[in-house]
Amino acid sequence: MKIIKVIGIVCLMCLWLSAAYSKAGERDLAKVMADHLQCYPLEILSFEEQNPIIIKKSVCLAAIYHKSGAEPLWVSEKGPGERAAIILKYLRNAGNEGLNPADYQVKKIERQWADLSLNSLAELDTLLTYNMVKYIHDVSYGQLKPYMVNPKLFAEAGERGFDPLKMVETIRKTEDLEAFFQSLPPQHRQYMGLKNALIQYSGMKYSGLWQKEILRKSIRPGDEDEKIIEIKKRIALLENAGVESLTTDNLSLFDDDLMKKMIRFQLNNGLEPDGIIGPKTMRELNKSPQERLDQIKVNMTRWRWHDHTLGDKYILVNIANYRLFAYETDKLKFSMPVIVGELQNQTPVFSDKIKYLELNPYWNMPPSIAKNEELPKLRKNPNYLVNKNIRLFSNWQKDGVEIDSTVIDWNAVTPSQMAGFKLRQDPGPANALGRVKFVFPNQYFVYLHDTPSKKLFSRQTRSFSHGCIRVSEPEKLAAFLLNEKDNKWDRERVNHLINLGKRKVLKIRPTIPIHITYQTAWVDKNGQINFNGDVYRRDEKLYQALFIK
Known part of the structure; x- marks a missing residue:
């Protein structure tokens, strides 16, 4: 009590x-x-x-x-x-x-x-x-x-x-x-970049130059409309170029210069970069400085929850932006698209250290997936596990024996009984973890891994996993993590070991920090503020908790 x-x-x-x-x-x-x-x-x-x-x-x-x-x-x-x-x-x-x-x-x-x-x-x-x-x-x-x-x-x-x-x-x-x-707030570039953006958007709010709403209909390159003048002014404000930088040549024409700027705007706002001002682009253009200030404040709050020292060499994953960033000596080495947890299986936010990676890994299927997703498939097709190169064991203990999954009456197996079986997928091209698994032991049982489903990385929205993070370029990431001053690694060396087809564990020495974040406002390597969607619908809830009494 x-x-x-x-x-x-x-x-x-x-x-x-x-x-x-x-x-x-x-x-x-x-x-x-x-x-x-x-x-x-x-x-x-x-x-x-x-x-x-x-x-x-x-x-x-x-x-x-x-x-x-x-x-x-x-x-x-x-x-x-x-x-x-x-x-x-x-x-x-x-x-x-x-x-x-x-x-x-x-x-x-x-x-x-x-x-x-x-x-x-x-x-x-x-x-x-x-x-x-x-x-x-x-x-x-x-x-x-x-x-x-x-x-x-x-x-x-x-x-x-x-x-x-x-x-x-x-x-x-x-x-x-x-x-x-x-010294109290975070001093790293991500937080300080948002702090600078706070000043920028505060200036916009009180400049007197911001029109409340500039557009209600779609506009395409080549169109001519009086509203395009306001769009050009809006982009000039957002780029800190100043309205006086606009040329006097046909301001109402959607010209090539505006199309290039719109594509840049779309990229900076997590939109499809097609250069067309459609409904989604229109919604982002019409967002007021106050809305952006609220969004920036919410994301500054999130950074205070994290370690203030990110590390000399570290990995940062932004769930909301579906992207992984690799940093060394405070410089961005590369970034890559990732796939994160779906709304029902959200990827958690936390920091840890990557301790090792596994080439040609086994996949031990979580019991929740086995009973909720695999059991219904087995009831329709008893050969399902064999076709997927998944082996069935009697239990999760070391003494568990392998069972022929094709002779079991799966219609008689309950979900709780299914959870007691151990399902393990052997290494191979169809393995759900792909060819590389990156491990940082944690309470959430979350890790980074490759995937055989490469087509999903081309999607604009990439929340498809059960919580783990799928990476688009695992060999590149592995080489970055393994590379040391006296032990050089590159993608070719990683690929050589993968192509041997054998499971191999490679320790990361020293261990490398990984920060899994949820940022709907962030700064790129040039210090440019970026905004993106709120896939887990958290911003409004956090804003309400922080500022509404």
């Missing part, structure tokens, strides 16, 4: 009155501070239900000031100090990180800033403390609000183990508070 144990009442007044103060002003401030803080309950939650202490303001403040010996942290009887000013500066500028300054009571702090009455100073100190701790948590790990709204969908949000007491102790020992605050 989950129990909250209240183990004490912290009467901060007692602590304050017992402190020795040399100045009357300090004693007076101490007494007022005690009156302000006295008898906040210090609650200790049971291990089974350990809600973060930062969630409840009164508990958080009681714990912090009790631990600190009940001293004012940022103010004196003369007013807020230099470190208080630095704290307020970062709370004011929370919008630069896609956060809302109103969440950190900035206006209330500003109203009390110049008020030197002891009551106001006492409250100001606690306002700075709580909102500073809250900001540090949010900019470092993401707000806890999404997790509190939907723990399953937003399991990565926030840091439940965040300790505000230790954080305050760290800050009090930190000499360069500016550098400390600057």
